[in-house]
Amino acid sequence: MQLSNSSQYAxxxxxxxxxxKDSKLMNATELAGALYIPYxxxxxxxxxxxxxxxxxxxxxxxxxxxxxxxxSEIMVSDILxxxxxxxxxxxxxxxxxxxxxxxxxxxxxxxxxxxxLLQRMFRESSLEDIAGRGCKI
Amino acid sequence: MQLSNSSQYAxxxxxxxxxxKDSKLMNATELAGALYIPYxxxxxxxxxxxxxxxxxxxxxxxxxxxxxxxxSEIMVSDILxxxxxxxxxxxxxxxxxxxxxxxxxxxxxxxxxxxxLLQRMFRESSLEDIAGRGCKI
DNA sequence: TATTAATTCTACCTTTAAGTAGTAATTATA
DNA sequence: TATAATTACTACTTAAAGGTAGAATTAATA
Ligand code: SF4
Ligand code: SF4
Numbered sequence: 088m089q090l091s092n093s094s095q096y097a098x099x100x101x102x103x104x105x106x107x108k109d110s111k112l113m114n115a116t117e118l119a120g121a122l123y124i125p126y127x128x129x130x131x132x133x134x135x136x137x138x139x140x141x142x143x144x145x146x147x148x149x150x151x152x153x154x155x156x157x158x159s160e161i162m163v164s165d166i167l168x169x170x171x172x173x174x175x176x177x178x179x180x181x182x183x184x185x186x187x188x189x190x191x192x193x194x195x196x197x198x199x200x201x202x203x204l205l206q207r208m209f210r211e212s213s214l215e216d217i218a219g220r221g222c223k224i
Numbered sequence: 225m226q227l228s229n230s231s232q233y234a235x236x237x238x239x240x241x242x243x244x245k246d247s248k249l250m251n252a253t254e255l256a257g258a259l260y261i262p263y264x265x266x267x268x269x270x271x272x273x274x275x276x277x278x279x280x281x282x283x284x285x286x287x288x289x290x291x292x293x294x295x296s297e298i299m300v301s302d303i304l305x306x307x308x309x310x311x312x313x314x315x316x317x318x319x320x321x322x323x324x325x326x327x328x329x330x331x332x333x334x335x336x337x338x339x340x341l342l343q344r345m346f347r348e349s350s351l352e353d354i355a356g357r358g359c360k361i
Numbered sequence: 362t363a364t365t366a367a368t369t370c371t372a373c374c375t376t377t378a379a380g381t382a383g384t385a386a387t388t389a390t391a
Numbered sequence: 392t393a394t395a396a397t398t399a400c401t402a403c404t405t406a407a408a409g410g411t412a413g414a415a416t417t418a419a420t421a
Contacts, residue, residue, distance in 0.1 A: 088311055090318075095317075099320070114397065116396095125379090131381095137399090144397095145397085146398045147387040147397055148388055148396040148397055150389085163331070172225050180226075181227075181232045183360045190360050191358030193236070193358050193361075194300070195357070196357065197345045200341055204338040212331070217334070223328060224320075224329075251366085251368085263411095268411095270368085271369060283367060283417045284366070284368075285366040286419055287366080287418075
């Protein structure tokens with residue numbers, strides 16, 4: 088039970104970018120070096136973030152990445168959605184089809200509360216909220 | 225963010241067995257049929273459950289599986305442990321090494337509460353607690 | 362004892378996640 | 392305009408999860 092590597096990397100990359108002053112352009116080499124993420128894998132992830140519209144890229148010399156929207160408007164769940172890692176309302180903890188709330192699975196009652204807290208954590212935490220917190224990057 | 229297929233299957237199998245009366249022997253064909261789990265994959269999982277000591281198997285004609293311990297003494301987390309799916313105390317939500325509680329990652333503060341509830345759900349729910357709950361099996 | 366019904370073992374196949382390599386396209390600057 | 396520094400694209404490789412096939416082993420029973 089954990090987030091995929093792609094999701095973890097993406098959150099760390101964007102939280103790091105959000106922590107930089109004056110929204111300066113950051114390039115893949117800097118990011119990969121600072122966060123210890125394999126360069127080629129990072130560029131692959133960044134291209135997805137660009138495609139989905141979270142960040143914009145400037146190609147060519149002196150290029151790099153910057154945010155498309157304000158960091159207060161990008162939620163962690165927006166990032167997880169890209170990698171199919173967020174917790175959907177209809178997701179059954181035991182994987183028995185879809186959750187309609189009527190016909191329960193064995194773990195339903197125990198699952199509801201942690202599920203809600205996880206969803207809240209993902210949906211209500213913006214990049215602004217988490218940027219610069221903690222010493223690990 | 226979800227449990228592996230193996231974990232989901234194993235919980236469903238054991239919860240179903242725990243719901244049967246008088247701890248009768250159940251064989252792989254019955255279980256696979258009742259739970260719509262691929263027979264061959266189920267037997268692979270069952271063999272792991274036997275090796276780890278949660279259930280015992282009787283081989284040969286009229287054989288099958290039954291519990292080794294009381295269902296009140298088998299916790300969901302015991303099952304998840306087998307498939308490396310439980311949430312460890314030192315597990316970082318962003319995968320930045322191990323969690324020592326001192327040097328935090330960006331999501332640390334938001335992660336602590338859902339993490340605790342998930343761990344409680346897994347560690348404090350026994351098979352007896354969840355057997356027979358809900359209509360989905 | 363032969364048959365049958367069951368688990369176990371070994372090996373393989375398929376799909377997805379994770380990561381790598383090389384090149385093309387783009388753009389600022391010397 | 393040539394060069395260097397950057398992202399994007401295509402394709403590949405590796406590792407892990409998920410799943411399958413077949414034969415070996417075991418034991419009750421006819
Ligand atoms: S039972 Fe609970 S967990 Fe399973 S599907 Fe319905 S709601 Fe989701
Ligand atoms: S920071 Fe929070 S989440 Fe990251 S490792 Fe430490 S405790 Fe775990």
